[in-house]
Amino acid sequence: MIATESLSKRYPRVTALDRLSVDVGPGVTGLVGANGAGKSTLIKILLGLSPATEGRAHVLGLDVATEGAAIRERVGYMPEHDCLPPDVSATEFVVHMARMSGLPPAAARERTADTLRHVGLYEERYRPIGGYSTGMKQRVKLAQALVHDPQLVFLDEPTNGLDPVGRDDMLGLIRRIHTDFGISVLVTSHLLGELERTCDHVVVVDGGKLLRSSSTTDFTKTTTTLAIEVTDSDEHPDGTKAVREVLHARGIETHDGGGLPGAGHILLLTAESEDTYDLVRDTVADLGLGLVRMEQRRHHIAEVFTDTDEQRKEAVGHGG
Amino acid sequence: MAVEHPLTQPGEQTRIHNIGYRTYDGPRLGRAYARRSLYSQSLRGAYGLGRSVKSKILPMLLFVVMCVPALIMVAVAVATKAKDLPVDYTRYAVIMQAVIGLYVASQGPQAVSRDLRFKTVPLYFSRPIETSDYVRAKYAALASALFVLTAAPLIVLYVGALLAKLDFADQSKGFGQGLASVALLSLLFAGIALVISAVTPRRGFGIAAVIAALTISYGAVSTVQAIAFERSSSGAVPWLGLFSPITLIDGVQTAFLGASSAFPGQVGPSSAQGLVYLAVVLALIAGCYGLLMRRYRKAGL
Numbered sequence: 001m002i003a004t005e006s007l008s009k010r011y012p013r014v015t016a017l018d019r020l021s022v023d024v025g026p027g028v029t030g031l032v033g034a035n036g037a038g039k040s041t042l043i044k045i046l047l048g049l050s051p052a053t054e055g056r057a058h059v060l061g062l063d064v065a066t067e068g069a070a071i072r073e074r075v076g077y078m079p080e081h082d083c084l085p086p087d088v089s090a091t092e093f094v095v096h097m098a099r100m101s102g103l104p105p106a107a108a109r110e111r112t113a114d115t116l117r118h119v120g121l122y123e124e125r126y127r128p129i130g131g132y133s134t135g136m137k138q139r140v141k142l143a144q145a146l147v148h149d150p151q152l153v154f155l156d157e158p159t160n161g162l163d164p165v166g167r168d169d170m171l172g173l174i175r176r177i178h179t180d181f182g183i184s185v186l187v188t189s190h191l192l193g194e195l196e197r198t199c200d201h202v203v204v205v206d207g208g209k210l211l212r213s214s215s216t217t218d219f220t221k222t223t224t225t226l227a228i229e230v231t232d233s234d235e236h237p238d239g240t241k242a243v244r245e246v247l248h249a250r251g252i253e254t255h256d257g258g259g260l261p262g263a264g265h266i267l268l269l270t271a272e273s274e275d276t277y278d279l280v281r282d283t284v285a286d287l288g289l290g291l292v293r294m295e296q297r298r299h300h301i302a303e304v305f306t307d308t309d310e311q312r313k314e315a316v317g318h319g320g
Numbered sequence: 321m322a323v324e325h326p327l328t329q330p331g332e333q334t335r336i337h338n339i340g341y342r343t344y345d346g347p348r349l350g351r352a353y354a355r356r357s358l359y360s361q362s363l364r365g366a367y368g369l370g371r372s373v374k375s376k377i378l379p380m381l382l383f384v385v386m387c388v389p390a391l392i393m394v395a396v397a398v399a400t401k402a403k404d405l406p407v408d409y410t411r412y413a414v415i416m417q418a419v420i421g422l423y424v425a426s427q428g429p430q431a432v433s434r435d436l437r438f439k440t441v442p443l444y445f446s447r448p449i450e451t452s453d454y455v456r457a458k459y460a461a462l463a464s465a466l467f468v469l470t471a472a473p474l475i476v477l478y479v480g481a482l483l484a485k486l487d488f489a490d491q492s493k494g495f496g497q498g499l500a501s502v503a504l505l506s507l508l509f510a511g512i513a514l515v516i517s518a519v520t521p522r523r524g525f526g527i528a529a530v531i532a533a534l535t536i537s538y539g540a541v542s543t544v545q546a547i548a549f550e551r552s553s554s555g556a557v558p559w560l561g562l563f564s565p566i567t568l569i570d571g572v573q574t575a576f577l578g579a580s581s582a583f584p585g586q587v588g589p590s591s592a593q594g595l596v597y598l599a600v601v602l603a604l605i606a607g608c609y610g611l612l613m614r615r616y617r618k619a620g621l
Contacts, residue, residue: 011440045332049445051448061350069448069450070448072446072447072448073348073350073447073448075446076446077442077443077446079439079442079443079446081439082438082439083438083439083440083443084438084440084557085434085435085440086390086438087375088371089373092370096357096361097443099354099357099361100357100358100443100444100447100449101348101355101448102348102349102350102351102353102354102447102448103345103346103348103349104346104349104353107346107347111344114341116342128372144443146340148344148348149343149344178617180340181341181343182341182343190572208398220460263447270574275430306362
């Protein structure tokens with residue numbers, strides 16, 4: 001769907017993108033980064049609206065530098081900011097935008113009615129947009145990006161400004177864009193947890209550089225974190241310490257469970273395979289301790305985000 | 321996504337179909353079509369069509385105000401069996417310049433400021449159209465709207481003149497010259513109004529700035545012209561006319577379109593000066609287009 005090759009964008013004072021090479025396949029892809037990480041710049045280049053300083057990029061197999069118009073006919077774009085005139089109705093506005101994408105008048109009206117229904121706008125679509133709630137406005141913005149049935153949509157911070165319920169609705173809708181509508185999605189966010197639930201694939205950028213690109217299942221499943229808690233005995237007044245020493249001797253690193261109240265006795269360790277579970281069980285049994293708990297801690301992408309350079313140990317150690 | 325309620329009895333039609341998402345395989349008409357759609361939407365918008373009732377009032381009112389004097393003149397000409405219309409075709413727009421100024425000041429900002437203010441511009445440029453398509457469509461739409469406003473009373477006059485059985489050849493020639501003049505006026509005024517409005521996303525500022533640009537320049541030019549004429553340095557009068565839009569049009573039509581000048585003492589430009597007038601008008605139109613292109617190249621996303 002999208003392929004970039006050492007794509008760079010430099011402004012006189014800042015480097016917005018620094019030799020970014022990334023491949024994005026079909027499905028829902030999250031583009032994660034802090035504010036100013038280069039997400040919006042990347043979308044601008046991919047739409048063919050801003051030339052890259054160096055490097056190349058293809059969207060749907062089309063070169064962004066030379067075939068921008070053809071790309072823009074086949075993709076949809078939902079901007080981060082408000083972009084709706086308040087004095088027209090959602091229907092009129094989306095019909096106009098459909099025609100701007102090249103749909104004939106009759107098709108534009110039909111697709112508008114369909115699309116507004118799919119994003120969850122019903123009777124209110126005939127009222128002026130000025131009276132809509134934030135959630136409804138986000139739906140109209142989404143509808144105008146989908147109305148011409150693109151093959152790919154760029155959604156820039158679609159959950160911005162929404163309350164938790166609205167956020168969940170929007171994320172569900174984004175998921176459906178791919179599963180029900182068959183349209184691939186590139187969605188940006190600075191909230192990692194959000195994308196964990198929605199995306200098939202996550203690309204993390206920071207300071208214009210690619211930090212990591214892998215599927216969400218890679219992020220959260222292949223390395224499972226185990227949390228264990230053991231009892232103390234007369235023989236081992238500090239059971240946790242005893243377990244830790246034995247595990248270290250077997251070559252397994254552990255971390256303290258963080259500074260949360262009541263978490264002082266929890267040991268965190270990385271389970272590479274099923275064997276680790278057995279090893280922990282046997283170790284605890286051999287020491288004659290009681291195993292209070294052994295549970296999987298699902299990785300949060302946030303941990304992976306800091307995992308890149310040894311920061312995670314610190315983060316976990318300090319209760320991050 | 322097909323939801324089907326099980327049939328309780330065979331033949332009972334209680335199915336609910338949710339046909340789900342339908343893809344679009346129809347034609348995509350591309351850039352030229354999108355530009356035409358934007359043009360027609362903006363042209364309709366300039367008369368409040370497809371917008372709220374409130375926004376129809378002013379343009380429609382000004383359109384009526386523009387045409388009523390023409391109707392009265394025609395009525396008088398027919399009733400009195402006059403030999404000629406009371407006003408030349410080319411003179412009509414100059415007399416009604418305040419109405420034209422008000423119209424272009426109210427509709428120019430409407431055409432471009434809304435898109436800037438509500439940040440709708442990025443939605444256009446994330447579609448197949450380019451900066452030049454947007455600028456051309458908006459420019460053409462406002463110029464056409466102005467042409468409709470200024471040509472309609474001329475048509476009234478022309479039809480009236482033919483009804484009054486005035487000389488056909490004479491009237492047709494005057495009508496043609498009048499149309500050429502208002503066409504040029506429409507392009508010039510639309511360009512100036514759009515450039516000024518595209519600078520500010522605030523509609524109120526845009527309206528005030530356009531009115532100021534048109535009336536202050538005309539007021540200053542006609543005052544200085546009157547002083548120059550009184551001091552019997554009437555040679556300077558035509559050159560002074562270069563500095564306001566309406567006197568520019570007046571000069572061009574005096575030199576080339578058989579109009580009698582509205583300058584003090586009817587000291588219109590000579591043919592050579594007329595060429596300078598025409599060059600300035602065309603340069604202004606081209607300059608406005610260029611400035612708009614520059615403005616929107618920056619306003620991208």
